[in-house]
Amino acid sequence: IVVRDDSGEVVGRVIGCGLSSGSQRDNLVARYPDPSGPQPAVGMLHGTLVTGSDIDRGAVAIARPDDLAAKPYRYWALGHVHRREQVLERPAAHYPGPLIAHDFSEGGALGALLVTLPASGPPVVEFRSLATVRWETIVLDQLEEVADPVALRGQAEAAVDDLRTSPDARDDQTWLL
Numbered sequence: 001i002v003v004r005d006d007s008g009e010v011v012g013r014v015i016g017c018g019l020s021s022g023s024q025r026d027n028l029v030a031r032y033p034d035p036s037g038p039q040p041a042v043g044m045l046h047g048t049l050v051t052g053s054d055i056d057r058g059a060v061a062i063a064r065p066d067d068l069a070a071k072p073y074r075y076w077a078l079g080h081v082h083r084r085e086q087v088l089e090r091p092a093a094h095y096p097g098p099l100i101a102h103d104f105s106e107g108g109a110l111g112a113l114l115v116t117l118p119a120s121g122p123p124v125v126e127f128r129s130l131a132t133v134r135w136e137t138i139v140l141d142q143l144e145e146v147a148d149p150v151a152l153r154g155q156a157e158a159a160v161d162d163l164r165t166s167p168d169a170r171d172d173q174t175w176l177l
Contacts, residue, residue, distance in 0.1 A: 001013065001014040001015075003039075010037065010039055011039055012039045012040045012041065012042065013035050013036075013037070013040075013041045013042070014041075014042045014044060015032055015035060015041055015042070015043050015044070015073075016043070016044035016045070017031050017032060017044075017045065018046070019047075019060060019061055024060055024061060025060060025061070025062055026061070027061070027062055027063050027064075027067060028045060028047060028061045028063065029045065029047075029063045029067040029071065030067070032071055032073075034071070034072055035072065035073065040073075040074040040075070040117045041073045041074060042073060042074065042075045042076075042077060042115075042117075043068070043071060043073040043075070043076045043077070044076075044077045044078075044079070045061065045063065045068075045077075045078055045079070046060075046061060046078075046079040046080050047060055047061025047062065047063055047078070047079075048060055048061060048062050048063070048080055048081070049063055049064065049065055049068075049078070049081075049087050049093075050062055050063070050064060051064065051065065060080060061080070065087060065088050068091065068093050069088065069090065069091060071091075073091055074091055074092070074117050074123060075091060075092050075093070075094075075115055075123045076088065076091060076092070076093035076094070077094070077115070078093055078094060078095045078096075079095070079096075080095070081095040081097075082098045082102070083095065083097050083106075084096055084097035084110075084127065085097070086125070089122075090122070092115075092122055092123045092125060094113055094115075094125055096112055096113045096127075097110055097111075098110055099111065099112065099130060099131060100131050101133070101134070101135040101176075103135070104135050104136075104137055104176075106135065107134070107135045107137055108134070108135075108136070108168075109129045109131070109134065109166075109168035109169070110129070110130065110131040110134070111127060111128045111129045111131060112127075112128050112130055113125050113126065113127060113128070114127075114128050127168070129168045129169070129170055131170075131173070132170065132172050132173055132174060133173065133174045133176065134169075134170075134173045134174070134175055134176070135176045136163055136175060136176070136177055138156065138159045138177055140152070140155050140156060140159065142155075143155075160175070160177065163175070
């Protein structure tokens, strides 16, 4: 996809490749062309990056970090892994994680990454919390001095208050604890 500014000038390209089936395991990165022109290119890949020889049976579109680094792209937008993670610094490559949690294993702030490609220097990647339903597990493990249900409730409320006031909390979130 050619990206143009308001005046019609080409400012970048987004290049992606899709799976032909949900079980495709071959390395799709080899199919990505070298981008044409001086504008920055973003690669989009729904797949699994692996670093060792042990490959998960559920892995699809398997690639290695060196495969991404070998392509002249400024940024790799990755999908498939359900956790937010930067997997490469150069070129920058990130999994944004899911938009919404499927269960308690995907707790925490969920959303999207806003990526800005400056004229020079590395991409600026900022997390944006989008999920209005947030799953969290609270562990109350310092209960030695809790003598009654009121004190227990106080500890639980303090833990919830810490979550609600965290920088990535949203005012409109519903909490599943």
